[in-house]
Amino acid sequence: MAEDQSKTAGPDLTRGVECGAIPDGGKLLGHVGEAQVLVVRVGAEFFAVDAFCTHYHGPLADGLVADGALRCPWHHACFDLRTGEALRPPAFGPLACWSVEQRNGRIFVREQRKSAATAPRALGGAPERIVIVGGGAAGFAAAEKLRREHYQGSIVMLSDDDAPPVDRPNLSKDYLAGSAPEEWVPLQPEQFYAESGIDLRLKANVTALDPQRREVILCDGGSVPYDRLLLATGAEPVRLPISGADRPHVHALRSFSDCQAIIAAAGAARRAVVIGASFIGLEAAAALRARKIEVHVVAPEARPMERILGPEMGDFIRALHEEHGVVFHLEEKPAAIEDRQVILESGKKLDADLVILGVGVRPRTQLAEAAGLRVDRGVTVDAYLETSAPGVFAAGDIARWPDPHGGAPIRVEHWVVAERQGQTAALNMLGRRQQYAAVPFFWSQHYDVPINYVGHAENWDDLTIEGDIRAKDCLLRFNRNGRALAVASIFRDLESLKAELAMERDS
Known part of the structure; x- marks a missing residue:
């Protein structure tokens, strides 16, 4: 999804442009040497920043200027125009900034500014030890935000995964399709955690929480003490209670290792059956079609995605996939999975070398329940993402929070929501008392x-x-x-x- 930046566009900004050429709130794409630079006007001030988002290189010239910030059109990342700082995920890296000079009714973009080290905020009363249970989007975003806020205490991240935090949306999109290299998958290189003083422990199985003693208990009998705790255990794929659902050629798609196993199986597969017309299921179907595999989708609903997107969009999504060769079996359910076939309740048999389960996920709330935290279709949190146990916060797929936009408490299983909640939880573990009020956002890619x-x-x-x-x-x-x-x-x-x-x- 990267933009072609090999050719520069727009005027040479070092030669100057008329101030009047850019209206208030407007943007002008130009270049400084070989670098594409975007000039943005806010009132009488002009700012010059990278022209592409640091997430997936979205074209910021097509974005929105509001409240002194620039929002990416693709996945709604947000950047401070004055400093370039990434204010909202899914972007974490800052934009480069250039010096701007106004003279005789014209503006001139000069040299790229050195990244200014942000002044440490006063962290009086900050906890000495923060533990994060979970190595997904929320956990990563919280740890990264803590260090960006100059928190100097201990951060221990306990993940039961065997890989460092990854860009999970890529697992059902470009990486699964074979159009993204493996180096795009990690959210940060492995050395990031050591360099940032984040004690990332992989394959760490947490068996219990003790809110009274403020300890996390591990499967080996060891314990990790905390002053503040973030639960970011995420969700796990739903497994079908049918015969054959545990066969080797049947795969869920949640982790990096899940995706790698599917890619390995796809190399020898000619026919695949995707069970479930969820976003994950349909994105996986599109990715497998990119690998020239015959794909059949089995789902109980009459239209894919109708419950979320309505009937018209559901019909469009079905037609789009059918144009690319996907065969739908709607209002159908699987009854059993055999070595080379999926048998439907109607008696129909579908040949399958590979089966993908895309029937949804369930929040991993077991630790919270066993510890006595309030749970109601997710871990109940307040507006600051704190659970019923003082000092224990929750974020991501497990958190059920009071939605300021719709009124009733909600739980949302989306990547950007988890990242933004992780950041808010990080600030509140430092005592900032910031309410979580971000509007939920997600994106899906089909071909x-x-x-x-x-x-x-x-x-x-x-x-x-x-x-x-x-x-x-x-x-x-x-x-x-x-x-x-x-x-x-x-x-x-x-x-x-x-x-x-x-x-x-x-x-």
């Missing part, structure tokens, strides 16, 4: 079609469609009582960003 979704609408009473879904140019608003709870879009990136901003300001 060359991206679907962006902001907000959260478990149910709605009105669905309005702007544009043409079939033409891949649309924006859908999911409304209840006249208020937009969520917006889904295809190639309406700027409108998606504006909808997110409106929801933020409406809370």
